[in-house]
Amino acid sequence: xxxxxxxxxxxxxxxxxxxxxxxxxxxxxxxxxxxxxxxxxxxxxxxxxxxxxxxxxxxxxxxxxxxxxxxxxxxxxxxxxxxxxxxxxxxxxxxxxxxxxxxxxxxxxxxxxxxxxxxxxxxxxxxxxxxxxxxxxxxxxxxxxxxxxxxxxxxxxxxxxxxxxxxxxxxxxxxxxxxxxxxxxxxxxxxxxxxxxxxxxxxxxxxxxxxxxxxxxxxxxxxxxxxxxxxx
Amino acid sequence: xxxxxxxxxxxxxxxxxxxxxxxxxxxxxxxxxxxxxxxxxxxxxxxxxxxxxxxxxxxxxxxxxxxxxxxxxxxxxxxxxxxxxxxxxxxxxxxxxxxxxxxxxxxxxxxxxxxxxxxxxxxxxxxxxxxxxxxxxxxxxxxxxxxxxxxxxxxxxxxxxxxxxxxxxxxxxxxxxxxxxxxxxxxxxxxxxxxxxxxxxxxxxxxxxxxxxxxxxxxxxxxxxxxxxxxx
Numbered sequence: 001x002x003x004x005x006x007x008x009x010x011x012x013x014x015x016x017x018x019x020x021x022x023x024x025x026x027x028x029x030x031x032x033x034x035x036x037x038x039x040x041x042x043x044x045x046x047x048x049x050x051x052x053x054x055x056x057x058x059x060x061x062x063x064x065x066x067x068x069x070x071x072x073x074x075x076x077x078x079x080x081x082x083x084x085x086x087x088x089x090x091x092x093x094x095x096x097x098x099x100x101x102x103x104x105x106x107x108x109x110x111x112x113x114x115x116x117x118x119x120x121x122x123x124x125x126x127x128x129x130x131x132x133x134x135x136x137x138x139x140x141x142x143x144x145x146x147x148x149x150x151x152x153x154x155x156x157x158x159x160x161x162x163x164x165x166x167x168x169x170x171x172x173x174x175x176x177x178x179x180x181x182x183x184x185x186x187x188x189x190x191x192x193x194x195x196x197x198x199x200x201x202x203x204x205x206x207x208x209x210x211x212x213x214x215x216x217x218x219x220x221x222x223x224x225x226x227x228x229x230x231x232x
Numbered sequence: 233x234x235x236x237x238x239x240x241x242x243x244x245x246x247x248x249x250x251x252x253x254x255x256x257x258x259x260x261x262x263x264x265x266x267x268x269x270x271x272x273x274x275x276x277x278x279x280x281x282x283x284x285x286x287x288x289x290x291x292x293x294x295x296x297x298x299x300x301x302x303x304x305x306x307x308x309x310x311x312x313x314x315x316x317x318x319x320x321x322x323x324x325x326x327x328x329x330x331x332x333x334x335x336x337x338x339x340x341x342x343x344x345x346x347x348x349x350x351x352x353x354x355x356x357x358x359x360x361x362x363x364x365x366x367x368x369x370x371x372x373x374x375x376x377x378x379x380x381x382x383x384x385x386x387x388x389x390x391x392x393x394x395x396x397x398x399x400x401x402x403x404x405x406x407x408x409x410x411x412x413x414x415x416x417x418x419x420x421x422x423x424x425x426x427x428x429x430x431x432x433x434x435x436x437x438x439x440x441x442x443x444x445x446x447x448x449x450x451x452x453x454x455x456x457x458x459x460x461x462x463x464x
Contacts, residue, residue: 003235003379004260007267007372028236034437035239037374039388043432052442092432099430128360132367132410136386139371140239142269147235154368156271168447198331200275200324205266210284215400 006146011197013151015190016071016183025148026074029182032144033076036137040114042092045080045134046174047141048167058166063158063179072153072181077167078138079174080130084118086111088173131177138178151185154178238378243429245383247422248303248415257380258306261414264376265308268369272346274324277312277366278406279373280399290398295390295411304385304413309399310370311406312362316350318343320405363409370410383417386410 001009026049033047050056051074059077060069069075081088093107118126138154145152156178163169163176187193199205233241258281265279282288283306291309292301301307313320325339350358370386377384388410395401395408419425431437 003372003376004264004267007264010269012269030434030438032236032239034431034434035236036371037242037244037386039386041430043437046432046437046439048439048441050441054443055441055446058443058446095432096430100428124356125360128357128364132360132364135364135367136371136374139268139368140235140375142368143372143375144235154269154271166447167441168445196332198273198328199266200278200327202262202266205275205278206262207278207280209280209282209287209399211286211290213400214287214290215398 001147003143003147006143008197009149010142010146010152011192013068013153013181013183013185013190014192015186016068016073016151016153016181017186018071019073019184021073021150021182021184025150026182028148029141029144029150030076033078033137033141036140038133038136039129040089040110041096042089042133044084044088044092044130045078045137045177047137048077048079050075050077059158059163059179062162062166063155066153066155066157068153068155068181068183069179071186072183074182076141076180076182077163078134078177078179079167079169080127080134080177082130082173082175083123083126084115084130086115089114127175131175134177138180141180145180145182150182152183153181155181233379235375235379238375240429241381242374242378242384243424245300245385245413245415245417245422246424247418248300248305248383248385248413249418250303251305251416253305253382253414253416257382258414260380261373261376261382262308265310265369265373268372270365270368271361272321272342273328274321274365276316276320276324276362277310277369277409279369280309280311282307282309291390291395291411294394294398295387298385298387298389300385300387300413300415301411303418304415306414308373308412308414309395309408310366310410310412311399311401311408312359312366314362314405314407315355315358316347316362318347321346359407363407366409370412373412377412377414382414384415385413387412 056070056075063069089111093111094104097104097106142152142154158179160176288302288307295301321343325343326336329336329338374384374386392408
């Protein structure tokens with residue numbers, strides 16, 4: 001099945017049946033999450049995998065009692081950097097340069113550009129920015145699960161501070177951003193399964209624009225060259 | 233090819249050759265973006281498609297002169313709500329209820345829950361929250377392009393306020409969040425193509441946790457029931 005067919009097959013499963021997801025399918029989904037692109041290639045997030053029933057029950061308590069969290073096979077918790085620091089960026093870039101057999105200094109200019117751009121934005125902006133990258137990875141996990149015919153429920157409905165406390169994330173530099181229970185639908189007991197999947201119509205969702213639709217802007221400031229290294 | 237193989241095939245193309253992406257492939261990519269899940273099913277974003285060369289040149293000017301923007305076939309601009317308002321949420325929910333032949337009032341409780349949750353967070357948080365949803369759609373477009381063997385460059389390196397000005401987004405309730413040129417790699421002239429794709433090793437990216445690793449939390453406040461309707 002194509003990605004598009006898989007997107008039609010999937011839905012935000014409301015009731016799971018407790019069946020275990022085989023390890024090879026779980027590993028495939030995690031590998032897709034790992035291979036997602038991220039801003040500047042920083043991979044400023046990670047994934048915590050939980051299948052321990054007792055811990056899942058505790059997480060359910062901080063996630064509005066949503067049943068999928070206890071009835072899933074594995075819960076993926078996406079967690080992103082809480083801020084950008086020179087040390088964190090250097091660690092990633094140095095690792096990339098080592099893997100590419102290039103000197104660490106290759107990335108110095110770009111690293112400074114990033115720090116200049118981000119440092120001015122404040123810590124909350126930085127955490128949001130890192131969290132956005134985790135959503136790309138999260139989306140790849142959703143697509144990979146659908147490809148494997150594993151059900152998944154994208155969930156933002158949890159108390160992130162409580163979850164961070166529970167998972168001892170405080171002080172690690174990571175904050176939980178979004179969670180994804182993986183498992184199998186309980187067909188007879190899922191009110192959403194047979195509801196029509198609704199999306200904005202194409203004509204509202206997509207707009208085509210030409211120069212005639214654009215503003216007549218004058219000169220614009222161009223003082224940074226980012227065409228050095230973005231992401232791969 | 234599987235999603236994972238497609239993720240290995242793709243890379244953030246640095247140099248495109250100007251070849252046009254066929255309409256059926258473009259439509260497929262846009263349809264994958266449209267079918268992405270979003271928080272509460274609100275689809276609080278849309279996609280602007282630009283192939284007009286003169287407009288692409290102007291966008292390049294506000295995007296650090298990155299050549300892909302002028303050399304792509306089509307540029308996708310993702311734009312998300314700048315805030316949550318009762319009217320916007322009602323419009324979407326009413327549409328969904330109409331499509332499902334349910335009374336509009338079905339969603340009243342959930343709508344108020346969302347407004348209560350989001351209104352306390354401030355407009356900047358709301359814009360970030362909507363932007364995050366657009367990243368899921370963005371990721372689906374990246375995956376769909378790779379499946380179609382269309383190259384794409386995920387780009388955050390642009391001046392969003394200038395782009396919003398250029399595309400006359402100000403006052404529409406949408407802000408640009410991220411852009412994606414679609415086209416074809418110029419193999420002989422792309423420095424990134426033959427660089428090793430580097431990701432954090434699995435053992436750093438994935439952490440498994442059990443109850444023994446978690447904090448010993450006491451009771452936690454549970455006063456909202458979100459298990460009403462999330463997304464499909």
